Amino acid sequence: QVQLVESGGGLVQAEGSLRLSCAASGATFRIIVMSWYRQAPGKQRELVAAVSNGGTTNYSDSVKGRFTISRDSATNTVSLQMNSLKPEDTAVYYCAARSVLNTYWGQGTQVTVSS
Numbered sequence: 001q002v003q004l005v006e007s008g009g010g011l012v013q014a015e016g017s018l019r020l021s022c023a024a025s026g027a028t029f030r031i032i033v034m035s036w037y038r039q040a041p042g043k044q045r046e047l048v049a050a051v052s053n054g055g056t057t058n059y060s061d062s063v064k065g066r067f068t069i070s071r072d073s074a075t076n077t078v079s080l081q082m083n084s085l086k087p088e089d090t091a092v093y094y095c096a097a098r099s100v101l102n103t104y105w106g107q108g109t110q111v112t113v114s115s
Contacts, residue, residue, distance in 0.1 A: 002031065004024055006108060019082065036049050051069045066084045090113050094107075
């Protein structure tokens with residue numbers, strides 16, 4: 001089992017910055033990819049960014065150049081630095097950890113960007 005706890009969400013003005021963190025515990029040795037997803041009301045959940053154990057990153061086109069995902073193996077934590085935020089970034093952000101057989105999800109943290 002892997003447990004994920006997100007933190008760092010909140011209210012921020014457009015063009016502002018916010019940093020999300022996700023702490024993993026349990027069978028963290030099984031994790032091969034950690035990622036951030038987001039879901040706005042009435043919309044499908046979408047991948048925002050992902051980072052592999054080897055350090056390879058992947059970003060949604062809508063956040064590329066503005067968001068940065070990073071992983072700290074010492075603390076089993078993945079972070080998402082969000083800069084130049086836009087109102088359309090408003091959503092619940094979910095941390096996800098993928099093993100060979102399973103995907104684990106955090107409870108989500110709300111990010112609201114005001115215009």
